[in-house]
Amino acid sequence: MAAATSHASASRPPGVETGTGPGTATEPPPVRPEQRRILSPWRMSDALALGGAVLSSGGMTWLIFTQLAPFSGPLGWLVVWYALFLGCYALLVSMDESGQAVRDRLAAVVVQSLAALLLLALAFVIVYVVGRGLPAMRHLNLYVEDLSVTGPLQPLSSGGVLHGIVGTLEEILIALVLTVPLGLTCAVFLCEFPGAFARLVRTVVEAMTALPSIVAGLFIYSTFILVLHFPRSGLAAALAISVMMLPIMIRAGDVVLRLVPGSLTEASLALGASRWRTVWHVTLPTARSGLTTAVILGTARGIGETSPVLLTAGYGNNLNLDPTEGPMVSLPLLAYELRRFPEAAMISRAFGAASILMILVVVLFAGARPIGGRGPGVLTNRQRRARERQSTSDAQRFAELARARMRQESQESQESQPQPTEPQRTEQQRTEQQPTEQQPIEQQEPESQHTGPRHRDQRQPEWQQPEPPANPPGGGDSPRRDT
Amino acid sequence: MTDVQVPQPETASPGGPDAPRRIPVTVGFGDRVFAGLARSSGAAVLVVMGVVGIFLAVQAIPALRDAGFSFLTTQEWEPSSGRFGIAAILFGTVAIGLMATTIALVFSVAVALYISEYAPARLKRTFISLVDLMAAVPSVVYGLWGVFFLQEYAIGLAQWLSTYLGWIPLFDMPGRDPRDPLGTLTDFKSSTFIAAIVVAMMVTPIASSVMREAFDQAPAGEREGAYALGATKWGMIRAVVLPFGRGAIIGGTMLGLGRALGETITVAMIISPIFEIQWNVLEKGANSVSALIALRYGDATSFPLSALFAAGLALFLMTMAVNFAASIIVARSRSGAGSEV
Numbered sequence: 001m002a003a004a005t006s007h008a009s010a011s012r013p014p015g016v017e018t019g020t021g022p023g024t025a026t027e028p029p030p031v032r033p034e035q036r037r038i039l040s041p042w043r044m045s046d047a048l049a050l051g052g053a054v055l056s057s058g059g060m061t062w063l064i065f066t067q068l069a070p071f072s073g074p075l076g077w078l079v080v081w082y083a084l085f086l087g088c089y090a091l092l093v094s095m096d097e098s099g100q101a102v103r104d105r106l107a108a109v110v111v112q113s114l115a116a117l118l119l120l121a122l123a124f125v126i127v128y129v130v131g132r133g134l135p136a137m138r139h140l141n142l143y144v145e146d147l148s149v150t151g152p153l154q155p156l157s158s159g160g161v162l163h164g165i166v167g168t169l170e171e172i173l174i175a176l177v178l179t180v181p182l183g184l185t186c187a188v189f190l191c192e193f194p195g196a197f198a199r200l201v202r203t204v205v206e207a208m209t210a211l212p213s214i215v216a217g218l219f220i221y222s223t224f225i226l227v228l229h230f231p232r233s234g235l236a237a238a239l240a241i242s243v244m245m246l247p248i249m250i251r252a253g254d255v256v257l258r259l260v261p262g263s264l265t266e267a268s269l270a271l272g273a274s275r276w277r278t279v280w281h282v283t284l285p286t287a288r289s290g291l292t293t294a295v296i297l298g299t300a301r302g303i304g305e306t307s308p309v310l311l312t313a314g315y316g317n318n319l320n321l322d323p324t325e326g327p328m329v330s331l332p333l334l335a336y337e338l339r340r341f342p343e344a345a346m347i348s349r350a351f352g353a354a355s356i357l358m359i360l361v362v363v364l365f366a367g368a369r370p371i372g373g374r375g376p377g378v379l380t381n382r383q384r385r386a387r388e389r390q391s392t393s394d395a396q397r398f399a400e401l402a403r404a405r406m407r408q409e410s411q412e413s414q415e416s417q418p419q420p421t422e423p424q425r426t427e428q429q430r431t432e433q434q435p436t437e438q439q440p441i442e443q444q445e446p447e448s449q450h451t452g453p454r455h456r457d458q459r460q461p462e463w464q465q466p467e468p469p470a471n472p473p474g475g476g477d478s479p480r481r482d483t
Numbered sequence: 484m485t486d487v488q489v490p491q492p493e494t495a496s497p498g499g500p501d502a503p504r505r506i507p508v509t510v511g512f513g514d515r516v517f518a519g520l521a522r523s524s525g526a527a528v529l530v531v532m533g534v535v536g537i538f539l540a541v542q543a544i545p546a547l548r549d550a551g552f553s554f555l556t557t558q559e560w561e562p563s564s565g566r567f568g569i570a571a572i573l574f575g576t577v578a579i580g581l582m583a584t585t586i587a588l589v590f591s592v593a594v595a596l597y598i599s600e601y602a603p604a605r606l607k608r609t610f611i612s613l614v615d616l617m618a619a620v621p622s623v624v625y626g627l628w629g630v631f632f633l634q635e636y637a638i639g640l641a642q643w644l645s646t647y648l649g650w651i652p653l654f655d656m657p658g659r660d661p662r663d664p665l666g667t668l669t670d671f672k673s674s675t676f677i678a679a680i681v682v683a684m685m686v687t688p689i690a691s692s693v694m695r696e697a698f699d700q701a702p703a704g705e706r707e708g709a710y711a712l713g714a715t716k717w718g719m720i721r722a723v724v725l726p727f728g729r730g731a732i733i734g735g736t737m738l739g740l741g742r743a744l745g746e747t748i749t750v751a752m753i754i755s756p757i758f759e760i761q762w763n764v765l766e767k768g769a770n771s772v773s774a775l776i777a778l779r780y781g782d783a784t785s786f787p788l789s790a791l792f793a794a795g796l797a798l799f800l801m802t803m804a805v806n807f808a809a810s811i812i813v814a815r816s817r818s819g820a821g822s823e824v
Contacts, residue, residue, distance in 0.1 A: 075636060076643045104715035108601065115597030118590045118687060119610070122617045125628045125684065132631065186528045189521035201525045208532045210806040212745030214773040215795040219535050221780060222542060222788060243535060250528065276517030297619065304621025307747035307773065311780055332623040336748060339627060347631075354624050365616050 045096060046105075053089035060084050086110070129354050136345075136352030143356075147317040152343040161353045163319040164334035167234060168357070170323050171313070171330055172303050174238035179246050180295060187253030188279060202254070208247040216244040217308030225312065232314035234328030240308035249298040256290030257283065296368035300361045306332040331357040543793035545786065554793065560758050560775065562790035569794050574760045575675065575770035576798065579750060580743040582679035582764060583686060587743075588736050590683070591691035595728075598691075599698035600720060611695070617688035626752040629681035634672060634753070637680060641671040641765045655763055673755040675769040681749050686739035693738060693813070697731030698724050734813030741805040745798065747773035772798040 061081040086106065093105045135156060136142050142160040150159025186205075190198050220240040224230050260283050268278040284291070314327030315337055329337070331353045338350035379387065510518075547554055550567060557568025598610045648654045671677075701724045709719040725732075750771045756778060757768035772794050780791060 075640050079643075100715055100718065104717040107717035107720070111593050111596050112601055114590055114593035115601075118594050119613065121684065122613070122688070125625060126620070128628055128632055129624050132627075182524055182527060185521060185524035189525040193518065193521055193525075197522070198525065201529050204529055204532045204536075206810065207803050207807070208535070210741055210745075210799065210803040211535065212747070212773055212795070212798055212802060214745070214747040214776045215539065215799055216535070218776055218780060218791065218795055219538060222792070223538065226788070243531070246528065247532065274511050275514045277513070279517070300619040304619070304623065306621070306623050307777055310748075310777060332621055332748070335623045335627060336752070339630065339752075351627060354621070354627050357621055358624055361619055361621065362616065365612075365619055 049089060049092040049105075050109075053085050053092055057081055057084035057088045060088075082113070126358065129351055129358065133348065133351035133353075133355035136348040137355060142349070142352050146319040147349075148319070150317075152341050152346050154345065156345050156348060159349070161331065161334055161349060161356065163317070164329050164331040164353055165356065166319060166321065167237075167313070167328040168303060168330040168332075168360070170321075170328065171234050171238045171241060171309070172299060174235065174323060175241040175245055175302055176295075176299060178238070178242045179249055179298070183246055183249035183298075184253055184291065184295075186250050187257055188283070190250070190254050191257040191283075192275070192279060205247045205250050205254075209251055211244065211247070212307075213244045213305050214307040214311070216240050217311035219243060220308065221311040231325060232312060232327055233325055234313060234320070234323035237309045237313035237328065237330065238323065240312045241302045241305060244305060244308055245298050245302045248301060249294060252294035252298060253291055256287050256294055259290065260286045293368045296364050300364045300368075303364070304332055304357060304361060306330075306336050309333045310336065331360075539792060539796050539799065542789055543796045544789075546789040546793040549786075550790075550793075558759050560779075560790075562787040567790050569772065569797055571758050571760050572770045572772050572775050572794065573797060573801075575754075576744055576772050576801075578675050578761070578764060579679050579682060579746075579769065579771055580740055582675065583682035583743045584736055584740045586680065586683035587687040587690055587739050588732075591687045591694060591735065591739070592732060594687065594691045595694035595698055596720065596724070598695050600716070600724065611692075614688045614692055614695070618692060622685060622746060622749045623752075625681050625685050626749040629677065629684075629749060630752050633681060634677055637677045638671045641674065641676055645671075645765050652762065653764055670767055671765055673753060673767050673769070675754070675761060675764040678750050678753045678769055678771075679764070681753060682743045682746050685746065685749065686743050689742055690735040690739035693735030694728060694731050697728040697735075701727040730812055730815065734809045737805050737809035737812065741802045741809065744802050744805065745773055746771075747777050750774045751777045 058081060061077060061084055064080060065077055086109070089109060090102055090106055094102045097105070130137075139156050139160075141158060142156075143165070144162055145158070145160035146163040147159045147161075186201070190202050190205075217240045220236055220243065224236050224239060225232055230236060264282050264286060265278050268282040269275075273281070309330050310333055313329060313333060315329055315333065316327035318326075320326045320328045335350045335354040335357065338346045338353065341347065341350075546562065546567075549565065550557070554568045556570050557566060558571035560567045560572065594614065598607060598614070602610055644654045705723045705727075706719055709722050714722060750769075751774040754769040754771070754774060755767060756770045756774065758770065761768055761770075776791050776795055779787070
């Protein structure tokens with residue numbers, strides 16, 4: 001107890017600590033050399049408490065497991081150690097902190113250890129699967145051969161999962177061809193044409209995201225294969241994956257499209273663009289990165305799905321390039337089926353197939369991160385350079401056009417001396433809108449003195465000016481000049 | 484020039500001073516095509532999705548009509564002899580789902596809190612990517628890990644639980660004496676418990692990323708206010724972050740539950756199917772609707788297939804209810820903004 005009280009007083013601010021005597025309450029505290037305050041939340045006593053708790057709980061667990069109780073097993077050991085550690089740590093912290101702080105420390109330790117446990121376990125899943133697959137993945141024939149001539153007893157140096165790789169890619173490609181256009185168009189529809197019908201579609205799509213993938217497989221199995229009498233094939237599997245992926249993709253696309261700022265689309269509409277031009281040139285490019293992420297994540301989900309493929313694709317050992325006929329396995333299905341064999345080589349191949357699948361997913365994911373990490377409208381360096389090039393070439397084109405017009409204009413003004421103002425004015429009001437052409441206009445100005453003030457007059461009512469057809473271009477033939 | 488600036492009286496005057504100006508809307512050819520295309524795509528999606536749902540219901544009708552109400556109460560699954568029901572498999576599905584979600588709830592809140600509150604700022608993005616990547620790892624990978632690695636270690640844990648916590652009805656193992664030195668551990672294999680652990684590993688990243696997004700959005704002003712009132716970090720989390728993210732915690736957990744209920748391959752790889760209500764989650768033998776479909780679709784002629792459809796319909800209705808409830812909770816809560824999946 002004495003230790004606890006001395007610790008508690010030590011943690012008080014120095015000014016209070018020195019003036020605790022009963023008679024010295026009114027006196028100013030004696031001046032001490034000022035100490036720099038340590039702002040770091042991490043103190044030596046914390047580290048000591050943590051280390052002490054680890055050591056003492058470890059010791060106690062050892063005592064319990066070897067001397068006191070008939071416990072055994074590494075997992076139970078860890079659990080008991082952890083429980084004792086929490087108790088010891090709480091006790092140690094409570095020696096020099098208040099109850100609030102003890103709870104804070106305990107919560108921090110619990111949250112961090114649980115998170116570390118889970119993140120380590122998740123990372124371990126990947127490491128374990130890749131590690132078990134490594135013996136098979138070391139042989140190149142895993143990637144270039146199928147299992148048509150390889151039995152379960154043959155070593156890993158023959159046979160592979162090429163048919164699974166090809167099947168996976170073909171199935172997901174067909175599914176993407178089916179779902180991406182339909183899904184994205186439907187997402188655009190949900191955003192652009194709100195109303196009762198769109199609400200209905202959105203509700204149904206949301207309900208369908210809950211469709212278990214096995215039920216999607218069962219649907220295709222009973223319609224496509226049992227009712228329509230198509231064989232089990234890659235196409236059937238792709239259809240099943242599509243049924244599963246479509247609602248996911250629509251939902252993700254809908255969420256992304258709703259993030260497009262309304263000011264952009266309104267600006268486009270206000271400039272007179274039609275609706276589909278607005279969607280095509282403003283909405284979709286703005287949402288492109290988000291849509292790409294949605295598609296890629298949907299692909300990652302579809303590529304790893306086993307159950308719809310299990311029901312619809314059939315199982316074969318041969319490489320099959322034709323999706324419309326014959327069984328076409330995919331990597332997850334292959335991993336699912338191969339692990340049933342008792343032979344170590346087949347199980348190794350199963351882990352190899354799962355590892356390749358995981359690598360595919362990681363590659364997709366790594367692709368999605370940089371593309372989807374940017375907000376709408378933010379460009380990569382390459383895109384920005386392309387825009388700059390485009391813009392420069394546009395400026396040059398406008399400048400050339402203006403120069404050509406100017407030449408034509410000057411010829412006309414030489415031809416028609418009596419009324420030079422009218423055509424020139426229209427020309428200038430048109431050219432004025434492009435800042436790159438200011439240079440030629442100013443060069444022109446000394447020739448016709450009166451353009452300056454009129455130029456300024458015309459700028460003001462610009463929004464009231466007539467449409468271009470009212471003033472026919474090339475003004476030389478205008479009827480007004482004849483009158 | 485001048486005639487343009489004259490206001491056009493004929494549009495403003497005829498219907499009285501307050502009559503709304505008629506705005507002519509001319510829809511161009513391109514826009515009409517676009518609207519037609521968009522609407523037809525919406526209709527196509529509606530048709531596809533509707534056909535799936537209706538087909539599911541229609542196919543289930545013969546089995547449901549045959550079984551009647553006993554479909555919900557029978558435990559056996561022998562459609563060809565007419566004795567079948569989803570009592571046992573639905574119970575198994577819910578048991579796996581609830582256990583997995585319970586485990587996942589603890590871990591996903593911890594991971595979300597760690598990433599949003601405790602993790603060093605440098606590592607935050609890495610952890611976010613790691614969790615998102617984990618959500619995308621195929622279920623067959625988790626299944627392989629569960630069958631070949633977790634099973635033998637989880638057996639020890641299950642034995643420990645049944646020996647020392649056997650007085651809890653859930654962990655009881657009737658007919659097994661924990662002191663029996665000849666007792667084998669295989670009684671603990673392929674149980675609801677092990678399947679639930681693996682499914683929990685799968686759904687934790689999904690639930691956790693929903694929660695983390697909500698926790699990150701907890702307003703900085705309120706956080707600083709809590710600190711200014713003298714709260715510790717945990718006090719701040721309890722007073723600000725957790726109440727703010729409550730909707731996301733519930734919603735994310737239910738989203739995970741929906742995923743766990745529909746999970747097929749992992750469960751099918753681990754369990755050994757039985758058709759009776761298995762209260763003792765540690766004991767060998769479990770079942771779930773999707774695993775049943777995956778294991779039984781092959782030998783199904785038309786009537787057993789109809790029974791499978793009925794089971795699938797029940798599962799679909801359940802996951803749909805869970806998902807809708809989750810989305811409503813997430814949308815209504817204060818933290819709902821931006822935490823959609």
